[in-house]
Amino acid sequence: MNVHDPGPPGDSGLTVRDLAVNYGPVTALRGVSLDVPRGAVVTVLGGNGAGKSTLLRAISGTLRFHRGGVGSGAVAFGGRKLSGASTSAVVAHGVVQVPEGRKVFARMTVEENLRAGALGARDRRAAAEARQRVLTLFPVLAERARQRAGLLSGGEQQMLAIGRALMARPKLLLLDEPTLGLAPMMALRIADTVREINAQGTTVLLVEQNAALALSLATHAYVLEVGRVVLSGPAAELAESDEVRRRYLGIGDDRDEALLSGAPSIRPALSRWSA
């Protein structure tokens, strides 16, 4: 597998350089470098405890909520340094995270959740536009507007979590295992949404354990193991590599293979579902 080329210096996407993160005495990431060019979908794969969420926390500046901190290294987006910035500053720079486990505000209504998503952005007209875009993407959220978010199904909660993040009009969307715990059909639906969001001009960094799905979405992929990048390269290349096939895709698993190749037989059902 080829070592990833850091890309041209003028590139204004997300750059992570030699990042090390500790939770007290526990080192969760070491020497992690990665790039998310503007307009791309990049995925980070890895098993439980590999450090995927830690990476996103380091980017968003929420490590302090977990008594963790950046030991060394740097994170920058669009040429601006994010490491050391407050979470609200990171959001203001257009980097918005959908956390693992959706984390909708269960006691608030769907409408209020969306409103909360726009709290970081000051521009009112922009918020109205963003809301329109979100409701077009997820019509179900308009139907459920006055319902408590805690009463939504898992899939609907994930849509709400993504919609809420889009309310801040992100330039870079960080997704932490968006298909976790969802039925395969719903996972595909989320994947389609991610494609669409990307097509509308938002750069995406997708963290996943569902390697088949993630590799079908991404242009570039990184594999994390115990806090280190062990593999990286173009997603198609990684999907073909024996190592990834064996460890993350499961050799001989026809369902995953079908998923990976786009699963044309499932598509019609999918569009019917989303109607």
Add this chain to the structure above:
Amino acid sequence: MTTFLELLVNGISIGAVYALIALGFVIIFKATEVVNFAHASLLLVGGFIVAKTHESVGFWLALLLGLAGAAAVGALIEFAVIRRANVISHSILAIVTIGVDIVLTTELTRQIGTEVLALGDPWGSEVLHLGAVNIPLARIAALVTASLVIALFLLAFKYTNWGVAMRATAEDAETAALMGVRRGRVSMGAWAVAGALAALAALFMCIFPTPGLDRTVTATAMKAFPAAILGGLDSTTGALAGGLIIGVTESLVGGYQSELVFLGRGLGDVAPFLVMIIILLIRPAGLFGTRELARV
């Protein structure tokens, strides 16, 4: 019957004032997860400012100064002490607020000494006669103002960006931060609002039939603690209900003291705490709360 009605209206009036205090207590807890034992001293600050300024600037401006002053002291406590919440545990911060309370209360009671300070309110000791029922004007003013302020507060909590940010932070501070909410601002705002509410409560606790502001006002304010706790520490509805329950209980038990004399004297003062204990035995998280005090 008239006695009952009078006691009831008085109870609701004082209950609304307790609700003001409890509400402040609850929003501080929601925003910062700190049980604020310095709340009574915020009350003292507000009342003291009104008492010291009303003669020179007039009552209404003095009231405004009192509200602003208590809000500022609240914000200052947040900035100087509560900001450390990421470093120190919430239980330790709660103990630190006891320290703050002692410092503020000691200094202010020293200033007040043995005096009873008038607050210069326009209602004086006038009594409104509604048929056979007699209610002091000051109690009506308390009831009306507290109700309006509480309604305004709840509307803001429900419909403004400030309210949405507060509730989001209370539910999940990390996720709220991911929305770009600045936690420091939210928590400072909560302390300032709580301070202003406490100052308003101070006014209505120190006017007729109370002779004025004296060093015992913090003890009276303490009755709002059971109000907040029995309603549920993290529930604004609970603060309201708790305030009313305590106010009405206290008023009725106090009023019918002579009939209840077999239970001992001073029952009106203990009744709020008894009610709290009974409710907590049945519902450990309070009437509307989601968190048990043991987990604080």
